[in-house]
Amino acid sequence: MSPAARPTAFALPETPALDEREHGLSQAELIQLFEIMVLTRTVDRRLQALYRQGKVYGGVYSQEGNEGVAVGAASALEDGDCLFPMHRGLGARLMHGDSLDVILAQLLGRGAGPTAGRDSGLHHDVLDRRIFAMISHLGTQLPVACGAAMALQRMGERRVALNFTGDGATALGDFHEGLNLASVLKLPVILVVENNLYAYSTKNEREFACAELAARGPAYAMPATTLDGTDVLAVRAAVLEATAHARAGGGPSLVEARALRLRGHSEADAHDYVPKSELEAGRRNDPLGRFEKSLREWRMLDDSLFDEIHARVTSRLDAALERATALAPPDGSEAAWGRWSEEGHPSRGAGVAGTPGLAARPVAPRRLEAGA
């Protein structure tokens, strides 16, 4: 793709504008948020293409349609806050300071990637940003986020742990166990349910019987809200409120953000269980298109800046992808190495890892893959 080529608009023209709420962000901050969303979408689309070309293998899980939830929620975090993202977590990871080089080396299964080819998808730790891995059993990381939050309390940090999960995971036992213990122990945990309306092919009505998941909040004695996840600023505002509540010692919150998944569960999924009319309506509500339209209305974005952002994002991706592609695949002889800590690990070499004291591991400042 030539950086100068004007990408087609992400959404149909009748995109509704965002809520005119007080977002408290400067123009530069709003544009940075937009650029992270554009980067997320651009990487996502490139991965789809590479998958069709047979250049990436394994599961490719697009998050088209969910960028407003991922980026909006993660934008409410500060340095030192813990992030437990999900598989459709590209935007959240980029927003909280994961790097494109690390992400691509991971997705391409390279030996120098963060899991050295041991795990697929966005299943890697970024310890100095307190971004933690997940397993494919969506829902299991909520109790883990509770443990991290307990550690934050013990270390006396006014930090929070943000966990993303899916609508299907709300049917699991860990959803209940995690929310319950977060509430009982008053832990600084925020659970964002990224409700993309389909758990693989299963509609919400087969996963939960309540009209809105916010209805579960009072049962756990915690604040809960259900909102439109295609409005990135609304998501950010709700999660900011939840983080303020948690930082003040108020305990956990539940945020349900609804946004239709615009692609299949994975790129191997024909996605034919979503009616065409529903999909078209979803595309009209594309979170990128909505945000773009509002930014233009607020005179913060024009054609020239729009093109500049896309050119910057594309060239950044091109360069990172070239670097990741050049990395060697893992060495098959290492398949049974690193099972126990004392064996060492490809990501840090042989031998015992240093164990940190009660003083937390150092947190690096957030460096965003956005902006000039």
Add this chain to the structure above:
Amino acid sequence: MSATAPPRFNAPMGDGLPHGEAAGKVGESTYLQAISRALRDEMRRDERTLLVGEDIAVMGGAFKITHGFLEEFGATRVVDMPIAESGILGTCIGAALMGLRPIAEMQFADFITCGFNQLVNNAATWHYRTGTPLPFVVRLPAGGNIAGGPFHSRNPEAWFVHQPGLKVVAPSTAEDAYGLTIAAIRDDNPVLVLEHKYLYRRQKAVLPEQGLVTQIGKAAVRRPGRDAVVFTYGWMVHEASAVADELAASGAGEVEVVDLRTLLPYDAAALVERTQACHRVLVLHEDTLTGGFGGEIAAFIGEHAFESLDAPVLRLGAADAPVPFAQPLEKAFLPSRDRIEQALRSLLAW
């Protein structure tokens, strides 16, 4: 209950001893007290440690192992959790990721099934996947012969020795109850400690003041012999030793008893060496036989010490059934001294 009040042993499942019975001789610790002391010593030594579990703080645990800990270490380090094993084990993972060293108590080993996924899929694979160490301990009051019935008597080790990334230890003595608990807490991996409930107040020892750490991965010869060797662990170490003493007294032969102590990773060198020394092997465990850990030990010996064997490797375990409650049933279910003796006599006669 104040910190100074003596613990009352009001476990929901009795272990056959009257309430309140503690160590006998001056300075002796029971197996249970040894675990308690190990936890206390490490809690005092390393401020990264914390305890999570059901009924462990205010009540001091179903077996009173953490009696007085809340008063000494406070509510941020001794945490009563909701009854949610998956939640508890997930919490351990998260706290360990942040650099703490959590120690979870499963009230009974049987209840760990409710947290199975967090252990085998999440915790056990974490280091292999990411290179991030995950140091935490799961204490598992396990084993039968206490009329606990199907859900308070299980020996769950076979499920977990199949999972690379975990470590599994099973102390049989009060010294090892202390030393392996210390080693487990200092280890940088998820470690499961199988504590045998029947041994809690039956095994006693005078513990050294300091410095006792039992290395994970090393077996111990509990009773020397030359005519046959029993590879076993937990309560069965004592049953095998009693039978071996009887066989020696009757002139039937000298049977060695090897306490594996660590089941994952097991002491492969000791299996080969002691088989080469004794030539006849019985693999004994309290857990049920089919698919049990003994199959792995027997197969390993067959592969690596076949030339030294004078007889087929025999296995003995509990009957392939759930653990029954009523005493005649449980007695018939468990590997008895009679059956151990029969197995050893048939080996010695080979």
